[in-house]
Amino acid sequence: MEVHIIESNDIYLNLAMEQALFLELPENSRRLLIWKSSPCVVMGRFQNPWVECDLEGMRKDGVALARRQSGGGTVYHDSGNMNVSFMDWNESYDKDVNNRIMIKTLEEHGHRAFSSGRSDVQIITPEGNKKVSGAAFKKKRDRSFHHATMLLNSNLDNLNKYLVPKIGEERVQTKAISSVRSKVANTHISEEEFVRDLVKNYELEHKGKARIRIWTEEEVQEKVHMDPKYLHELKSWKWICGETPLFKTKLQVSGWEVDISIKKGVIQEVELHHDDVHPGFLAELSEVLTKMSLRKEALEAQFNLPEVETYSEQALLLKELLSAYFIKDFEHLD
Incomplete structure (x- = not known):
């Protein structure tokens, strides 16, 4: 039985480290990883960033x-x-046991906590039940992991700010898994107390003494870069945006009607309609937009076409309409 405490705050390093330790899980053993990250938003495997954040x-x-x-x-x-x-x-994996460990830790700090039907952990407050921990799972042929968040003293204003998309979900038809919005709360437990008591309850539940390993950020870097392929994948446009399932949207503004189908971060089909724009230009612009990656740099380049000058006012309105779907590259995207 092992406990690994990761001191890196880099979400990509942490996810890569989690994967490495999962694949190297020793026989007849179990592992608990504890880690945190600098401000970031993390999607599930089958989600759509355009409608999640x-x-x-x-x-x-x-x-x-x-x-x-x-x-x-x-x-x-x-x-x-x-x-x-x-x-x-x-054969020994049990997510209910894992939740029991977290619930016991919360109860020791004065919270009345319980596991919801979605495997989240909630606490009872005067304002009603509020979520403090969300869960996600991965299962391979012979092993599984269950990872969970725990809100200690998080910035809930930022949480609510970044997890609200600028694109209205009602405008999108998607095959992606959508998040279920819940009221949340902080537990107001210190990091030191939470880690100490979680490890204690993990050991009590499994009736043994864990071997504890603390990984510095330098050690995490060294470990992950032994096989950097997965880290590079985690940071790539192809993985973060290009894994998005098919979605469709219909836009209408200032005379424009636009129907777009998008898959893996690339426009698959687009139909443009405008009563005051020549059909030939609409067809040409549709052809230009089809197969375009949703990177804002691509949109900027295409709207510098000479033909756009003829319909500059309408074209600028279309560009503004589409711009919400085109992402200006994050620094980390390859």
């Missing part, structure tokens, strides 16, 4: 965007949110 606001504020390998919903991380990953072999 405020992409432009995050980019401006330096909030990273990541996609994990497990399912589940989109979450916000910062230094006031702890992440825990329970790793075990399938």
Whole structure:
């Protein structure tokens, strides 16, 4: 039985480290990882960033965007949110046991806590039940992990700010898994107390003494870069945006009617209609937009076409309409 405490605050390093320790899980053993990250938004494996978060606001504020390998919903991380990953072999893996460990830790700090039907952990407050921990899972042929957030002293204003998309969900038809919005609360437990008591309850539940390993950021870097392929994938446009399932949207403004189908971050089909724009130009512009990656740099380049001058006013309105779907590159996107 092992406990690994990761001192890196880099979400990509942390997710890569989680994957490495999961794949190297020793036989007849189990692992608990404890870690946190600088401000970031982390999506589930099958989610759509355009309808899960405020992409432009995050980019401006330096909030990273990541996609994990497990399912589940989109979450916000910062230094006031702890992440825990329970790793075990399938024959002994039990997510209810993992939740019991977290609930016991919360109860020792005065909270009345329980596990919801979605495997989240909630606490009872005077304002009603509020979520303090969300869960996601990954299962391989012989092993599984359950990772969970725990709101200690997170910035809930930022959580609510970044997890609200600028694109209205009602305008989008998508096959992606959508997050279930819940009222949340901080537990107001210190990081030191939470880690101490979580480890204690993990050992009590499994009736043994854990071997504790603390990883410095330098050690995490060294470990992850032994095989950097997965880290590079985690930071890539292809993974973060290009793994988005098919979605369709219909836009109408200032005479424009636009129907777009998007898959893997690329426009698959687009139909443009405007009574005051020549059909030939509409067809040409539709052809230009089709197969275009939703990177804002691509949109800027295409709207410098000479033909756009003829319909400059209408074209600028179209560009403004489309711009919400085109992402200006985050610093980390390859």
